[in-house]
Amino acid sequence: xxxxxxxxxxxxxxxxxxxxxxxxxxxxxxxxxxxxxxxxxxxxxxxxxxxxxxxxxxxxxxxxxxxxxxxxxxxxxxxxxxxxxxxxxxxxxxxxxxxxxxxxxxxxxxxxxxxxxxxxxxxxxxxxxxxxxxxxxxxxxxxxxxxxxxxxxxxxxxxxxxx
Numbered sequence: 001x002x003x004x005x006x007x008x009x010x011x012x013x014x015x016x017x018x019x020x021x022x023x024x025x026x027x028x029x030x031x032x033x034x035x036x037x038x039x040x041x042x043x044x045x046x047x048x049x050x051x052x053x054x055x056x057x058x059x060x061x062x063x064x065x066x067x068x069x070x071x072x073x074x075x076x077x078x079x080x081x082x083x084x085x086x087x088x089x090x091x092x093x094x095x096x097x098x099x100x101x102x103x104x105x106x107x108x109x110x111x112x113x114x115x116x117x118x119x120x121x122x123x124x125x126x127x128x129x130x131x132x133x134x135x136x137x138x139x140x141x142x143x144x145x146x147x148x149x150x151x152x153x154x155x156x157x158x159x160x161x162x163x
Contacts, residue, residue: 007072008091014065015098018058022105025054029112036116 028051035044070076073083080099084092142150 004072004087005091007068008087008095010068011065012091012094012098014061014068015095015102018061018065019098019101019105021054021058021061022102022109025051025058026105026109026112028054029109029116033112033116033119036120 028047032044032047032051035041035047069078069080069083073086080095084095087095144150
């Protein structure tokens with residue numbers, strides 16, 4: 001086996017591990033979104049903790065992959081497509097497919113994060129609008145550092161459990 005084939009196998013192994021971890025992360029992200037929608041806060045907290053652990057593990061795998069690439073090429077400016085041409089055709093196709101899958105899963109993860117963020121933002125704005133109308137605060141106008149008016153927030157509020 002040529003040295004480049006051994007490196008390609010190592011890279012592919014790391015990419016496969018990253019892909020498997022991303023599958024678990026994506027599943028966990030969907031569960032987190034459902035926990036937010038159903039207001040299951042204990043499960044949400046546990047899910048966030050699990051995702052943080054998996055993100056650390058992914059970062060470790062990514063660092064290992066970049067170290068292998070740097071040791072092989074000695075050049076940080078090369079991307080995966082340029083490096084793949086140093087390997088045999090079969091290994092090149094395998095590596096590029098694994099890399100494509102990883103990027104695709106990262107994009108899906110980003111979309112999932114944005115969807116959850118947007119859901120939380122819309123819900124927050126909706127509830128804030130209700131609170132502003134139902135419980136107006138009689139305070140002076142407050143301005144931000146940029147000169148924009150900051151809406152007064154309720155000092156305290158007791159909510160019924162139904163909400």
